[in-house]
Amino acid sequence: MTSSVIIEQLKREKILDLLNQGKRIDGRGLHDQRSLSIEIGVIPKANGSARVKLGYTEVITGVKIQPDKPFPDLGDKGILICTAEILPLADPKAEPGPPGEEVIELARVVDRGIRETEMLDLKQLVLIKDKSVIGIFVDSSVLNTDGNLFDACSYAAVGAILSCTVPKYEIKNDAPVLVEGVTSKPPTKTIPVSVTMARIGEYIIVDPTADEEACMNARITITTNSDGNICALQKGGSDGFTVEQLFKCSEIALSVGTKIRKQLEQLM
Amino acid sequence: MTQLMNENGIRCDGRSIDQIRNVSIKVGVLKNADGSAYIEFGKNKILAGVFGPRDVHPKHMADQDSGILRCRYHMSPFSVTERKNPAPSRREIEISKVIKEALQPAVILKDFPRTVVDVFIEILQADGGSRCAALDAASVALVDAGIPMRDMVSACAAGKVADKIVLDVNDEEDKEGQADMPVAYMPNLGKITLMQLDGILTPNEYKKCLETAIGGCKQVYEIQKKALMEKYFKNGEA
Numbered sequence: 001m002t003s004s005v006i007i008e009q010l011k012r013e014k015i016l017d018l019l020n021q022g023k024r025i026d027g028r029g030l031h032d033q034r035s036l037s038i039e040i041g042v043i044p045k046a047n048g049s050a051r052v053k054l055g056y057t058e059v060i061t062g063v064k065i066q067p068d069k070p071f072p073d074l075g076d077k078g079i080l081i082c083t084a085e086i087l088p089l090a091d092p093k094a095e096p097g098p099p100g101e102e103v104i105e106l107a108r109v110v111d112r113g114i115r116e117t118e119m120l121d122l123k124q125l126v127l128i129k130d131k132s133v134i135g136i137f138v139d140s141s142v143l144n145t146d147g148n149l150f151d152a153c154s155y156a157a158v159g160a161i162l163s164c165t166v167p168k169y170e171i172k173n174d175a176p177v178l179v180e181g182v183t184s185k186p187p188t189k190t191i192p193v194s195v196t197m198a199r200i201g202e203y204i205i206v207d208p209t210a211d212e213e214a215c216m217n218a219r220i221t222i223t224t225n226s227d228g229n230i231c232a233l234q235k236g237g238s239d240g241f242t243v244e245q246l247f248k249c250s251e252i253a254l255s256v257g258t259k260i261r262k263q264l265e266q267l268m
Numbered sequence: 269m270t271q272l273m274n275e276n277g278i279r280c281d282g283r284s285i286d287q288i289r290n291v292s293i294k295v296g297v298l299k300n301a302d303g304s305a306y307i308e309f310g311k312n313k314i315l316a317g318v319f320g321p322r323d324v325h326p327k328h329m330a331d332q333d334s335g336i337l338r339c340r341y342h343m344s345p346f347s348v349t350e351r352k353n354p355a356p357s358r359r360e361i362e363i364s365k366v367i368k369e370a371l372q373p374a375v376i377l378k379d380f381p382r383t384v385v386d387v388f389i390e391i392l393q394a395d396g397g398s399r400c401a402a403l404d405a406a407s408v409a410l411v412d413a414g415i416p417m418r419d420m421v422s423a424c425a426a427g428k429v430a431d432k433i434v435l436d437v438n439d440e441e442d443k444e445g446q447a448d449m450p451v452a453y454m455p456n457l458g459k460i461t462l463m464q465l466d467g468i469l470t471p472n473e474y475k476k477c478l479e480t481a482i483g484g485c486k487q488v489y490e491i492q493k494k495a496l497m498e499k500y501f502k503n504g505e506a
Contacts, residue, residue, distance in 0.1 A: 072350075101365040104358045116466050220463070230474045233449070233465035236365075238372040240459035243478065250474055 012215045019203045025211060026055075031252055033207040036260065038155060040163035040267050048164020048186075050267075052156040055209060056146035058090075061138060061156035063164045067127065067176035068135035078125025079135035082111035084153050086142040094145070109194075109234045110140065110153045113223035117192035117231040119161065124187040127169055132176050134169065136161070136186075147210040150221045150234075154194040155260065161186055162267045191264050192231065193257035194223040197249050199241060204249060206256055220246070222253035226261065230254075272441055273430035280440050281310075288424060288436040288484050289395075293405065293495035295412050303413025305495070309401035310438055313393040316405035318413040321383035329384070335377030336384050339368035341402055343391040363399050370403055370423070370452040370462035376416040385415055396442035397425045400450050403462065408492050412499070420492055421461060423452035424484030426477045428467060433476045435484045447473075451481035455489045 015025050024030065034055030043049035048063035068079050084107035086094045099107075114120070125134040138160060140153040165183040169176040198208035198216035208216060218237035225231050230250055235241065241249070272280050279285065289310030298304035301317035308314075324330040341364040345354050356364075367389070377385060387410065389402045400423035407421040427437035428447035437448050447467025453460055460482075469477055 101361050104361045105365055108358060108362050112466060116468070118468075225468065229468045229470050230465065231468045233463060234366075235460070235463040236369060238369055240373050240454065240457075240461035241463070242458055243460065243482065246460060246463065246478060247475060250471060254471065 008214065011211055015212060015215050016201065019200055019205075024205065026209065030203060031206045031256065033256060033260070034209075036155065036263060038159045038263065038267060040159055046160075047167065048160045048162075050156045050159030050163060052152050052159065054148060054152040054155070054207065056144060057142075057148060057152045058144040059140055059142050059149070059152045059156040061140040061153070061160040063160045064137045064139070065164065065166055066135055066137075067132055067169050070126070070130060070133040075130030076126060077122040078120075078133040080111075080115060080120060080122060080138070081135065082114060082138040082140070082157055083107050084110055084140045084142070084149075086145065086149070090142045091145040105234070105236070106149055106153060107140075109150055109221055109232075110157050112232045112234070113154050113192045113194045114138070114157060114161070117190050117223060117225040119158070119188055119190055119192050121187040121189055127171055127176050128174075131174075132171065134166065145210060147208050147213045148196050150196045151194050151207060154192070154223070155264065158192060158264055159267055162188065162191070162264065190226040191261050192223050192225055193260045193264065194221050194232075195253040195256045195260070196221040197252060198237075199239070199245065204245060204252065206252060220249050222250060224254055224257045228254055272444055273432065277432070279429065279434065279438075281438055285432055285434040286480070286483070288487055289438065291404075291488060291491050293408055293491055295408055295495050295499040301409070301413070303409045303411065303415070305405040305408040305412060307401050307405035307408075309395070309397065309404065310436075311393060311395035312391070312398050312401040314398065314402050314405050315390045315392060316402065316409040317388045318385065318406075318409045318415065319388070320385035320413070321377070321380035321415075322386075324382065324384040330382045333378070333381055335380035335382075337368055337372055337375055337377065337387065338384055339364050339371065339387045339389070339406070341367055341389045341391070341399065343394060343398075347391045347394045366462055366464065367399060367403055367406065371406060371410065371421055373459065373461050374407065374417045374419050374421050374454060375410060376418060379416070385410070385413075394439075396437050396439035396448075397450065399423070400425050400452065403452050404488050404492060408495060411496055419454035419456045420489055421452050422455055422485040422489040422492060423450065423462060424481055424488050425450040426481035426484065428469060428473060428477065433473060433480050435480050447477070449477050449481055451478065451485060453482050453485035455486055
């Protein structure tokens with residue numbers, strides 16, 4: 001216990017020391033992301049799936065599509081639900097059980113990024129208005145943690161949605177029935193890309209690792225769409241940002257996001 | 269669908285684009301709490317109570333080097349049009365977390381190791397922007413409880429309605445509008461401690477929206493100060 005605390009302290013000092021020289025502990029530039037690999041179609045039984053590796057952070061997302069009842073106040077729209085879970089095998093500190101506030105925040109930030117950019121045209125998923133719609137369930141499981149779960153889950157969710165095929169349903173006797181062998185592409189309008197940044201001292205770094213997250217003062221996740229607009233944002237961590245820092249973060253999110261979007265576009 | 273803004277730039281509740289709703293704050297409204305505040309922010313009616321520093325339960329949450337801050341944002345079942353299930357929803361858990369993180373930079377708990385400061389927020393009636401109003405009440409309640417603080421935390425949202433950046437988004441504007449950006453700000457330190465965004469903004473609108481929200485936070489700050497003065501300096505001392 002004590003030894004790990006000492007190691008943490010030494011690591012923290014090293015990280016701060018390197019930042020003062022403009023360097024990061026894994027050799028990256030301040031605004032560089034770790035290498036990102038996205039593999040799609042990894043779960044054939046899902047309607048869409050993706051496995052993302054962002055450095056050592058690893059996430060698998062599956063999309064399931066099935067008919068459902070619409071939300072009472074949104075009868076003219078299909079359902080989109082994004083969830084996230086940190087599996088107990090992902091981290092020695094993770095435990096099975098109901099999700100804690102961190103995991104709930106993770107799922108809601110991923111959901112907000114996809115929902116607020118209007119990535120999916122949910123109006124195209126209505127079978128009978130107010131009665132029956134198609135539901136898109138996007139479930140992300142974290143397989144290994146090394147910081148920045150927000151972006152890893154978000155890229156996996158977007159990748160899984162882009163790669164999914166939507167089964168066709170017909171209404172017979174007021175109930176939706178699957179039409180075998182007919183599928184279509186998902187009604188996507190834009191590609192959301194989230195970029196998470198940490199502030200350590202006065203430095204803004206992109207894509208923090210777990211060690212960097214342990215010494216960050218504050219965190220921000222900004223999601224942009226294909227038109228270069230800012231669509232969703234979440235500040236976290238136990239300290240704040242100045243206005244100038246937030247302006248800078250939005251610029252970084254746009255420029256880093258463009259590169260990631262190119263990688264995601266290749267999945268289509 | 270209601271019309272959100274008329275041709276003269278007047279909003280559905282009669283405000284101009286840079287006007288906040290009526291805000292009133294009362295300090296020290298709960299007898300048993302160490303600090304408390306009641307806020308009315310438009311139609312929002314919110315109580316905040318602070319307890320502590322006190323013993324931590326469960327004990328494993330205690331920090332040997334500092335006090336900890338906990339926060340619960342909860343909506344009463346009767347606070348919204350359709351009855352809300354009283355069990356904490358995922359939305360409430362997330363808001364509790366962001367409110368805690370917005371207050372954390374302001375409080376100084378180093379001198380109270382192994383203790384907790386609990387902030388309980390009850391939304392008695394919800395209108396748009398309840399998390400900001402809740403934060404405004406909570407930080408006044410923390411001051412009332414005598415918790416050492418670096419600065420006040422003042423919160424207000426801005427958003428995009430009918431293609432214009434507007435201050436302090438209300439319920440109708442939140443539901444039908446184009447973007448909502450809640451912001452919490454420490455006015456003397458110039459630091460943003462809560463920020464979220466739902467909706468689509470261009471980079472320029474993003475900057476304008478943030479600046480507009482901060483303007484609102486500064487207005488709320490004056491109201492918070494006045495409320496505290498009323499309780500603590502009633503007889504004209506100060």
